[in-house]
Amino acid sequence: MNQQIRKSPDTARGMRVWPEPDRVFDLRYAAFLETVSHLRARLHRYCARMTGSALDGEDIMQEALFEAYRKIELLDDAQALRPWLFRIAHNRCIDFIRNRRTRHAAEAFYADDDVVQPVEPAGPGAGRAIERLVVHLPPKERACVLLKDVFDHSLEEIAEMVGSTPGGVKSALNRGRAKLAALPAQPAAAPPHDPELERLLDRYIALFNARDWDGVRALTSADARLQVSDCYSGLLSGSPYFVEYERSELPWRVRPGAFEGEMVLVVDRQYGEVWRQAYLVRIGATGGVIKSISDYYSCPWILEMANAEGIYPGLLAGIVSLPTSPSPPPPG
Structure with a gap:
C-alpha cells in the first residue's frame, strides 16, 4: 500500500483515536x-x-x-x-x-x-x-x-x-x-474442456475419497503450494493437510464441480443421513502435475454468496456437479 495513513486532525469532533500507553x-x-x-x-x-x-x-x-x-x-x-x-x-x-x-x-x-x-x-x-x-x-x-x-x-x-x-x-x-x-445479457460461463485436467482431478478425487494419501501425494509436485484460508500458506509437503482430513470426525466426500467457469472440487459433509456441500477446493496443475491446492473450508461466505438468489442464475445454485469415474462409497 503506497498511500500515506493519515492521523486524525483532532479529537474535538468525537473521533476515537488510539491511546498512547504501552498497550x-x-x-x-x-x-x-x-x-x-x-x-x-x-x-x-x-x-x-x-x-x-x-x-x-x-x-x-x-x-x-x-x-x-x-x-x-x-x-x-x-x-x-x-x-x-x-x-x-x-x-x-x-x-x-x-x-x-x-x-x-x-x-x-x-x-x-x-x-x-x-x-x-x-x-x-x-x-x-x-x-x-x-x-x-x-x-x-x-x-x-x-x-x-x-x-x-x-x-x-x-x-x-x-x-x-x-x-x-x-x-x-x-x-x-x-x-x-x-451491455447485452451475459450467459453463465461453462468451464473450458481440459481432458488432461479432468483426468487428473478424477484420479485425485478417487484417491482422496479412498484415503490413499501416498497416492494423492504422488500426483503433486515436490514444491506444490498449499493455502488454507486463515490457517496455512506454504509448502504442501510441510503441512498436516491430509492428516487433518484423516482425523475429521464429521464424514466427508469430495466430488468434481464447476464454479464461475472453473473446474473445482466440492467437499460435502454428512449431517445425519443428508450430504450437504460444505466448501470448495481449487486445484492448480501444470503438465499433469498438481502445483497448488487452495482449500476454502473456513470461508462460508463463498457458498452463501453463490447460493444467494439471483447472484449466479443458472449455475446450479452456484455449484455444478460434473460427471466422474466411479469412486469408493462415502464414509459412514
Whole structure:
C-alpha cells in the first residue's frame, strides 16, 4: 500500500483515536480483529466482484488482511480502520487486474467513450445485476460503481479509497453506469474442456475419497503450494493437510464441480443421513502435475454468496456437479 495513513486532525469532533500507553498495539490488534470479524463477508464480496471470481477474491482478501495486520501500528485513528482495510483490498485488486491484463482489454473495448452523459442507477434491487456485470468495466469505473451502487459509500469516501477526487469518482460513476446499461445479457460461463485436467482431478478425487494419501501425494509436485484460508500458506509437503482430513470426525466426500467457469472440487459433509456441500477446493496443475491446492473450508461466505438468489442464475445454485469415474462409497 503506497498511500500515506493519515492521523486524525483532532479529537474535538468525537473521533476515537488510539491511546498512547504501552498497550497501544494490543488495543489496535483487538480492534482489528473485531472489525475484521464483522467486515470479512462484505470485504470478500467487494474483492470477488472486482476480480470477477469469488475464489480469487478470497485469496486477495487474505493478502489484504495480512498486509493490514503487518502495518497496523501505522494506523493512528481507530475509526479509519474500516475504510483503511477497504483501501488496501482495493489496491490489491487493482494489482491483480493489472497482472491479468484485464484492464487493458476492458479499456480498449470502450476506448471511444470519452464523453458520457450522467446516468442514474437502475433502481432498487439492481445491485445484484450490477455485481455480475461490473467485471466488464475498467478497474476505476468498476470500483466506483461497486462502492456507490452496491455498497452505498459517499463520493468522498470512494475518492479516498480509490485515490481520486469526488469529481473524478462522479465522472467514473457516470461512465460505468452508461456502459453497464449498454451491455447485452451475459450467459453463465461453462468451464473450458481440459481432458488432461479432468483426468487428473478424477484420479485425485478417487484417491482422496479412498484415503490413499501416498497416492494423492504422488500426483503433486515436490514444491506444490498449499493455502488454507486463515490457517496455512506454504509448502504442501510441510503441512498436516491430509492428516487433518484423516482425523475429521464429521464424514466427508469430495466430488468434481464447476464454479464461475472453473473446474473445482466440492467437499460435502454428512449431517445425519443428508450430504450437504460444505466448501470448495481449487486445484492448480501444470503438465499433469498438481502445483497448488487452495482449500476454502473456513470461508462460508463463498457458498452463501453463490447460493444467494439471483447472484449466479443458472449455475446450479452456484455449484455444478460434473460427471466422474466411479469412486469408493462415502464414509459412514
